[in-house]
Amino acid sequence: MSTARLEQLSKQYDGHLAVDRINLDIADGEFVVFVGPSGCGKSTTLRMIAGLERATGGEIWIDGKPANHVSPRDRDIAMVFQNYALYPHMTVAQNLSYALRLRNWSRADIDRRVTEVARSLDLAPLLHRKPSQLSGGQRQRVALGRAIIREPKLFLMDEPLSNLDAKLRVQTRAEITRLQRSLGITTIYVTHDQTEAMTMGNKIVVMNGGRIQQADTPQQLYQHPANTFVAQFIGTPPMNLLRCRLEPQDGAIVARGAGVNIPIRLESLTVLRPKVGDGEFLIGFRPEDIVMDPGAAANGVTGSADVIEGLGHESLVSVKEGENAFIARMSPENAAPIRLGDRLSFSVNPDRLRFFSAESGEAIRVP
Amino acid sequence: MRNAPSARHGEAFLPNLSRIAGRLALAALILILCAIAVFPFYWMFVTSIRPSGQLFAYPPEMLPSANSVFSTYVTIFQDTALGTWLWNSIRVALGTAILASFIGAMMAYSLSRFRFQGRGFTEYLLLATQMFPGILLAMPMYVLFSKIGLLNSLPGLTVAYLALLVPVATSLLKTFFDGIPVALEEASLIDGASRIGTFFRITLPLSLPGLASTFLFCFIIAWDEYLFAQMFVRQPGNWTVSVGLASFSGEYVTPWDQVMTAATIVTLPAAIVFLFLQRYLVHGLTAGGVKG
Secondary structure, three states, X not given: OOOXXXXXXXXXXXXXXXXXXXXXXXXXXXXXXXXXXXOOOHHHHHHHHHOOXXXXXXXXXXXXEEOOOOOHHHOOEEEEOOOOOOOOOOOHHHHHHHHHHHOOOOHHHHHHHHXXXXXXXXXXXXXXXXXXXXXXXXXXXXXHHHHHOOOOOEEEXXXXXXXOOHHHHHHHHHHHHHHHHHHOOEEEEEEOOHHHHHHHOOEEEEEXXXXXXXXXXXXXXXXXXXXXXXHHHOOOOOXXXXXXXXXXXXXXXXXXXXXXXXXXXXXHHHHHHHHHOOOOEEEEEOHHHEEEOHHHOOOEEEXXXXXXXXXXOOEEEXXXXXXXXXXXXXXXXXXXXXXXXXXXXXXXXXXXXXXXXXXXXXXXXXX | XXXXXXXHHHHHHHHHHHHHHHHHHHHHHHHHHHHHHHHHHHHHHHHHOOOHHHOOOOXXXXXXXXXXXXXXXXXXXXXXXXXXXXXXXHHHHHHHHHHHHHHHHHHHHHHHHOOOOOHHHHHHHHHHHHHOOHHHHHHHHHHHHHHHOOOOOHHHHHHHHHHHHHHHHHHXXXXXXXXXXXXXXXXXXXXXXXXXXXXXXXXXXXXXXXHHHHHHHHHHHHHHOOHHHHHHXXXXXXXXXXXXXXXXXXXXXOOHXXXXXXXXXXXXXXXXXXXXXXXXXXXXXXXXXXXX
């Protein structure tokens, strides 16, 4: 049973704030993924939890106890490094048993545990090899084995898959998820890859500029991004964001901008109107939430086809109109007749419309 | 169409020939360079076993003569204090090499791994010590050593050598420590080792090649050193071999057979140390530990 809690945690490097007062609760057994672009502070946060970096402000609690001044060895954590960090002068068996030997386990216990872990990770035939004699994927499994061998309170993983090739990455991703679920050990995982984050975590913490932008389940993050950064960081392609204003039309109120003419529901208006007034705001929808509909010209989004990308199972069509541009996801059959420069109209699923402030980028939640 | 395969064959044959010629040329060059390096040692040894009457024979004989004498190798220990000087040198050189490597390792590790005020300045100072010629340092050190009673003693000489070699050892080892990925130490800290435990279990084993070359470098410098040894130690009983050897050349006669015999003997310990450490002087010890 282990939990972790970050309170106003900060890290300052020579006047530069790498991590800016972040707060987070991590429940027992949870798989938390920190995701964000490089330099967003996610690795620094992880290293502070590990005790490899000293926090310059705030508190870290592990299992309800303050951990700021506890040395890494006494935090009872295990970490998998981006570059594996296997001890090159030791065999696989010695690498695995290092932590156990430091804890003065008996020889028999060590042998038994090493065998167990080696079997679960398919490392048994490699136990007597040195890291230099292993492939990238094998090294990665040894690094994982070294972390799980002593059943720590917390697993910390710092971009463990970034050095693997694409195929191996998908395999290992599933492997880590399976391991974490079966061991039930609270895990904090850092990545810059949003697909990894979405597929692995129970909770995803999106970071940017040293701050937490949003911490939520993958589903919530995708459906209800807290701001334009999250909207565009999560999802490939990102959420479409179009500039528009509220304007009256035929007794109703529509959001109107370059290529945008979307009626707004009354209950949404009650929230939106006081926030944006006559000013600009951003309307957002996912590429799969619009459907090609020639009759939607006066009632949806329109523009000319700019780029058409066929991915085999689907096609992505980029559409431009004035200052606004968006991407539509459609079946290859529907995309086939489209030529560059064609005028296209789409109707938008009104339930999936999101609104953001044009100035702050914060989401405006409407009913 | 028909000659095409044979033409290709001919093309493949030619580069083969030139490759073989290249290899032969390279081998010849290596042999010549080795001969240049080895010849002085060969000449030293051949002279040491030549009967004294034939020492200055002209034209010089390249091969050892039939009536070679090995007796000098015994008498030299009876006629001179070579045995004592050897023992003195071994103590000074070993002491210097061990202490310089140890102190250098400690300093280099802190310079490589910790961020503290004055770190850059310290590194600069280490480099600056190397900018003075030995003789410039020898004089003030002589005055200092005479005041604190370190003259004429082997520990004193060792201290003098340490003053010269610790900065060099530190710079050498820092480069080695810098090459060891910090992530390995962090992994060890998280696995449950202390900072010092990590140093001995991870960093030190991985820097063995660096330690071995530093040790060897310090040993050989201390073994060969003449200037300080000659200035700081006056009693023949405390001389090191370099000073002892020099004392052979007299005002009127220099017994070349004895000089060469002693020189051959003096080369041996350094060679033995080198052979012993050679297996650690390998690269790639950290291979496979981290990626990229």
